[in-house]
Amino acid sequence: MTGDLPSELLEQAVQQMNTLPGIGRKTSIRLTLNLLRRSESEVEAFTNSFLKLKKEVHFCRYCHTISDTEVCSICSSHSRDKHTVCVVEDIQDVLAIENTGQYNGVYHVLGGVISPMDGVGPKDIEVDSLLQRLNNEPVTEIIFALPATMEGDTTCFFINRQIQEQAADTNIKVSQIARGIAVGNEPQYTDEITLGRAILNRHTL
Amino acid sequence: MTGDLPSELLEQAVQQMNTLPGIGRKTSIRLTLNLLRRSESEVEAFTNSFLKLKKEVHFCRYCHTISDTEVCSICSSHSRDKHTVCVVEDIQDVLAIENTGQYNGVYHVLGGVISPMDGVGPKDIEVDSLLQRLNNEPVTEIIFALPATMEGDTTCFFINRQIQEQAADTNIKVSQIARGIAVGNEPQYTDEITLGRAILNRHTL
Numbered sequence: 069m070t071g072d073l074p075s076e077l078l079e080q081a082v083q084q085m086n087t088l089p090g091i092g093r094k095t096s097i098r099l100t101l102n103l104l105r106r107s108e109s110e111v112e113a114f115t116n117s118f119l120k121l122k123k124e125v126h127f128c129r130y131c132h133t134i135s136d137t138e139v140c141s142i143c144s145s146h147s148r149d150k151h152t153v154c155v156v157e158d159i160q161d162v163l164a165i166e167n168t169g170q171y172n173g174v175y176h177v178l179g180g181v182i183s184p185m186d187g188v189g190p191k192d193i194e195v196d197s198l199l200q201r202l203n204n205e206p207v208t209e210i211i212f213a214l215p216a217t218m219e220g221d222t223t224c225f226f227i228n229r230q231i232q233e234q235a236a237d238t239n240i241k242v243s244q245i246a247r248g249i250a251v252g253n254e255p256q257y258t259d260e261i262t263l264g265r266a267i268l269n270r271h272t273l
Numbered sequence: 274m275t276g277d278l279p280s281e282l283l284e285q286a287v288q289q290m291n292t293l294p295g296i297g298r299k300t301s302i303r304l305t306l307n308l309l310r311r312s313e314s315e316v317e318a319f320t321n322s323f324l325k326l327k328k329e330v331h332f333c334r335y336c337h338t339i340s341d342t343e344v345c346s347i348c349s350s351h352s353r354d355k356h357t358v359c360v361v362e363d364i365q366d367v368l369a370i371e372n373t374g375q376y377n378g379v380y381h382v383l384g385g386v387i388s389p390m391d392g393v394g395p396k397d398i399e400v401d402s403l404l405q406r407l408n409n410e411p412v413t414e415i416i417f418a419l420p421a422t423m424e425g426d427t428t429c430f431f432i433n434r435q436i437q438e439q440a441a442d443t444n445i446k447v448s449q450i451a452r453g454i455a456v457g458n459e460p461q462y463t464d465e466i467t468l469g470r471a472i473l474n475r476h477t478l
Contacts (some may be wrong), residue, residue: 074339074340074341074346074364075331075339075340077330077341078326078339081322081325081326083322084318084319084322084323088308089307090303091304095295098294098365099294100323100326103323103326103327105384106327108327111323111327112324113289114289114292115320115323115324116320117286117289118289118320119316119317120285120286121283121305121308122313125280125309134278134279134280135279136281141279142279159278159279160306
């Protein structure tokens with residue numbers, strides 16, 4: 069049920085809601101009506117939070133994650149290993165890796181992956197700033213934890229080539245997080261490509 | 274993955290997004306970051322649409338649907354049957370019924386159903402205005418198309434009792450849309466309660 073809405077004001081608001089990823093028209097109508105049924109001050113609180121975020125947000129000057137301060141809490145922490153930099157696509161990956169409890173290095177948030185189809189090139193994401201960090205900071209290992217997709221792999225290989233050219237005289241280690249079967253999963257339920265990679269990248273016990 | 278966000282500004286915005294029905298925390302983070310990656314003018318266009326809707330929206334003075342004008346396009350149309358009023362919960366029901374192409378009367382949008390658990394009583398929805406319409410307009414039939422739930426039925430019976438008391442001397446017909454098996458469905462795949470109602474409310478061929 070979409071239909072023509074009887075109000076142009078409502079139509080405009082629904083179309084804006086519809087710009088959110090994964091939010092279809094029916095859901096957009098439902099969410100917009102939910103907002104409309106609130107008080108004016110509640111709607112203002114809702115909208116102001118996004119305006120305030122956009123106007124006042126900082127990005128950490130080292131790793132480019134979202135921060136309220138110039139340097140984020142991870143980069144400014146004395147207990148983190150500043151020699152190891154984990155390269156991720158976005159902040160949700162930082163949160164996910166932090167949740168594992170298995171990583172004590174710092175991060176570099178690209179803000180996206182190279183994707184010609186979406187018009188995203190190396191200059192649109194934080195590639196140059198990563199290469200600059202290798203000059204300025206005592207980095208000994210870079211770990212790529214980008215999406216295991218074509219765009220993620222392309223981005224990884226592109227950046228690695230830049231690193232090899234720039235840091236040819238250093239002993240910097242460059243690695244990528246493993247592809248394999250998920251813990252709890254079984255070979256017969258794993259897709260062939262992942263399973264093939266799991267066999268190729270087997271590790272000795 | 275929720276975790277503690279490294280930015281309080283981001284946390285506040287995510288919590289606001291989380292107030293939308295059916296939008297969980299992970300989705301709220303994803304949607305908020307999508308907004309953050311837009312230009313400032315795009316974020317302003319997004320937020321302004323809801324503020325504008327809230328500040329400038331009208332509700333039709335007859336049926337209380339959302340309208341940009343004092344009287345909505347259905348109520349002001351000369352080709353609609355003003356003697357028949359279909360009572361619905363909200364605007365999405367108006368759209369759904371309009372999409373059937375099977376109804377040419379007018380509507381009355383209650384804006385909710387009676388639900389003590391949610392603190393919604395008869396005074397919180399457009400019940401009195403419906404009863405007032407029976408005095409002011411030449412209504413000969415009222416059709417209840419509320420949700421087929423306990424709250425919907427309660428609301429229907431409550432309003433019907435008021436109608437019977439108030440319009441005892443008129444010949445107003447009061448009906449409710451049929452419960453039954455959905456077109457294309459089969460008895461064995463229909464839940465027992467609906468199937469039982471379908472048998473009880475069978476119509477002669």
